[in-house]
Amino acid sequence: MEFDNEKMLSVDDTLEKVAELLNEASISVKDSVRLSNLKNVQELIVHKNPELLDNFLDEILQFQLDKSGEVKKFVVSFIEEACKKDSETIFKVIDNFRYLLFDENVGVQKRSYLAMINIYKNTLKWVVRHQSQLSEHHKQTWYTILDLKNHIAAQLDSDNDGIRICCIKFLEVLILCMSERLKESIILHTNRSDFSVDQLEQDESELFNREDMKEEGRYHLKKLLEYTLSNHISSVNLITSICVLSNLAKQRPEFINTVLETYSKILANMPPTLGKSQVNAVKKQMKLQIQSICKSSLCIGFVTELTNLLNDLGCSTNEINRLIPKNLVAESNKKRVNQSQHGSDSKKTKFDKSQEKSVESLVEKLRNKENVADLVLVSMSKLPDNITPKFSQEYKPISNAGTSQQIRQLAHMMVSFMGDLSDSQPILTVDDEDLDEEEDEELKFKMKIKAEKIDYSESTKSSFNRQQSLTTTPSKTLPSNLNKPASNKTFKLNDVTNNISNKFNQEQIHDLFNKTYKRILDSDEIISKNKEACIIRKKTLIESTIIDTYDQNLMNYVFEDVKKRLDLALIWVFNSYIKLKSAFHKRNVLENTRYKLENGMEIKEEEEIIEVGKDRMEIVEKNEKIVNSEIEICQAEYDKILNLILYNLQTKKDQKDMLFSKFITQVPHLTENALELLKEACKDKEKYLFNMSTLSELIITRYKQRNQLIQILLYFTGLSNQILRENACAICLNLYERKQFSHVIEDYALTRLKYLDEPTPPSNIINEMIEESQELLDADSWNEDMIKSCLYLYLNLMSVNHKLINGLTDVYIGAVSEIKRVILKTLEAPVKKMGMESQELLKLIQDFPPNSETLVLRIIHILTEKTHPSIDLINKVRYLYSSKLPDVRFLIPILNGLTKAEIIASLPQLIKLSTAVVKEVFNRLLGINANIPIHKAPISPSELLVALHQIDPASCDLKTVINATSLCFAEKQVYTQEVLANVIQQLIEINPIPTLYMRTVIQSLTIYPKLSPFVVNMMQRLIGKQIWKNAKVWEGFIKCCQRIKPISHQVLLKLQPPQLKEVFQSAPDLKEHLSNYVQSITPLERAQITTETLELIEQT
Incomplete structure (x- = not known):
């Protein structure tokens, strides 16, 4: 009895609490408040007291008319949770759910589609169990759900990526519900209660037909596979489909062969719209799903297919052996033998032994790039002059051409088309x-x-x-x-x-x-x-x-x-x-x-x-x-x-x-004349790209003439013609990755670089420049074009092989000034490609050879341009500055990585540099330069200006400090009225008052005259600090009084007669101003001025 009373009290309290939360939610204008209250209501009436669900169902459903999309999504979530708790709830809320499913907000639509997954499963299961007890209302609701099901299943053609994802997940549920669960099916614990067609007690009833449902399931699977293999599918949708197909294979083993074939087709023909990173993501997800299949008993009988897929995805033999143990392979082979004896695999056999040999022979030949190129060239001669309309309509690009899977698939197609390959060999074969x-x-x-x-x-x-x-x-x-x-x-x-x-x-x-x-x-x-x-x-x-x-x-x-x-x-x-x-x-x-x-x-x-x-x-x-x-x-x-x-x-x-x-x-x-003709062909402005590509192919394929051909290519890397040079350098970089070419290319680049050690350009450089420009050149001195021709290839290689920076440093040390200038000028591109994470660059910065300081400094500047310095770079430069070379210029590129104390300590040396350099320093510190991303500066504008005032005159002369503060004042977008007021406020607290304090006050007044009242207050405080004891500051105080007329009387009347007398002596105009003010005030105000001060003012 006591328990019943406690429960009654608990229910009463809940009713009161829910009513209060709903009332507050209905009157609140904040989405967050409404959502929070509604979630609390859901917890109370769905999970804690489900018997109250009917009491407040209508009140919560009213929020489907809310303007907020988040609130609408909550209502969908509430309907889903309520239907999980009680499957019959859907018969009460079906109209509300249908309204939300067709909402204009895409987010609400997607949430409704996902909710439909559980609603459909639960409702289907309930309707099947209660077929004989269904009312007309129940049947109409079920028909409505079927309409919604068909609507969602048709959304694979939607323009919205998210909706297509929801549709794919919903199709997974449809296929599972409309297929039979077998003994081999792998079912998660959470899905064991889900419906499948084998749970139908009758093959045919008023609402359900087992064969029709299976057929519909196969139809949805077909549509899903067609969409998965379409060329326009996005990477997100493709990854979702791969996961869904894996789940189908594990829960419905009858589909595993279809799923593996689909995976194979995806790998053979990736959608052309996918980027490289997206393709990698798809392959990674597919690899995970295949691995999960391998770990299950389903892999028996499909070891060969799984092994081929894993090979195509880049798995090593060891990885495959770990995933598919030998005992499973033997068991799989045994199962295949048994199936073949019973004729189960007869339909799958496409090739006899002779055809398989032909396929293997073709696969081996198709892996040879020369053979493929020959096939393409021979085929092109038989192409029509114009593209046919049928080709334009039916052509689908192969995005993943060249993979093992695609080559094997092509070989199968060729054998199917041609029959057994002939053993005949080509008549002419010249190596x-x-x-x-x-x-x-x-x-x-x-x-x-x-x-x-x-x-x-x-x-x-x-x-x-x-x-x-x-x-x-x-x-x-x-x-x-x-x-x-x-x-x-x-x-x-x-x-x-x-x-x-x-x-x-x-x-x-x-x-x-x-x-x-x-x-x-x-x-x-x-x-x-x-x-x-x-x-x-x-x-x-x-x-x-x-x-x-x-x-x-x-x-x-x-x-x-x-x-x-x-x-x-x-x-x-x-x-x-x-x-x-x-x-x-x-x-x-x-x-x-x-x-x-x-x-x-x-x-x-x-x-x-x-x-x-x-x-x-x-x-x-x-x-x-x-x-x-x-x-x-x-x-x-x-x-x-x-x-x-x-x-x-x-x-x-x-x-x-x-x-x-x-x-x-x-x-x-190729004879010498033919090589020369090829060289001239590569210079053709219209055909250079094609001919350069041909030259590259010849270098790779012509072993005996490789040295002659590669010398032609290397010749183009030193030309002043940018188009030819960049194309040649790009080809060299590709060849440089191959061991057989790397030494030749690197030796050539190093030889060209070493020419810069010579006092005059070598004759071959002169001849090359004359041949290109058709002009006479001065052979006794280096010019910029000659220097660059010796640097181009080496700098390109340096971005790939970072160790080459040391060779450039050695040449730079012994070079003349003109060569050094050009090296510093052309260094930007390769150093940016190397990046500040390059260990070779960090080693050079930490321990550079003598006389290479300007080169290292240029490298640091390039690395930190438009980006923040890395921690490693900051530490290397900090170590360099503190232990080896205390040159403050090295700190400039990494200023934003230093602490406030380090910056303030280096200011005296920094502001001694040229005006342009000091301005760059301030730009970096204040974040003024638009090329540098917005960041949190280590020192604020007010802190910088205060630090400049506190510089010891012994370490830096006053004139230099004044020039530095003037640069700050010039940046009006940074040094606003508020910032300068803050600076003046901070400076007055310093003891003794900085020498340039009053100068800063006067400059601030000049820029922002509205600061006058604030300045008057500061000057009154200065009187209390006996400012006249500091001659320079006192002089500035008097000038400031002149600047703030006519309100300077507020300051002057605070001075003692001796100091006021001194002011009048230095600035007679202030005495006249103060006399006029005293004459204009009332007798009562005059009475507040001391007699001595009045006498001093009235004294002629």
């Missing part, structure tokens, strides 16, 4: 390592000849007549093995034509040749459907072209449609190159024979060059001359053809087809 003439290339040369199935042994003659003479009467002095084919007996055209040529005269032969030549050139018009045959016929033409005049005809033919006939130009160049290699091979054989003869070694039967008894060495020497002449002819021919084609390609007006790059990157060897 740039063939360029070494001194290397024994006999084996490689024979392989090339074998692949070509053509004998080039007699194709190096330069004229028709010479060819005819050689074929009719072959030389007996050449070694027989030099004319042997590198393979089995092959067809030789000369063997057939030798007899024919004897039957025709020269004119007939030329006529036949002209007709044949023209017919082959025109063959592409006749057999355009068989391009391979066309190329073979034209290659035959090139092999047979032995008359110089036909070179130009062939060149004209190629450039009539160079885009389609570039392959012919490449065949032409390769053919000439193989002739050259053949000649080198002959020389190698002769040199080998000479060596054996000189050392008495046995010569094999196939190496016999003449009959026994002949002078073998003499024959070798004679043949060497012939072969050397042949090499010269072949070199000239190759160089001529190559440069003619390159020049024509480069001078083409339209370079969009990238033919110059395609051609120069495929030719077997």
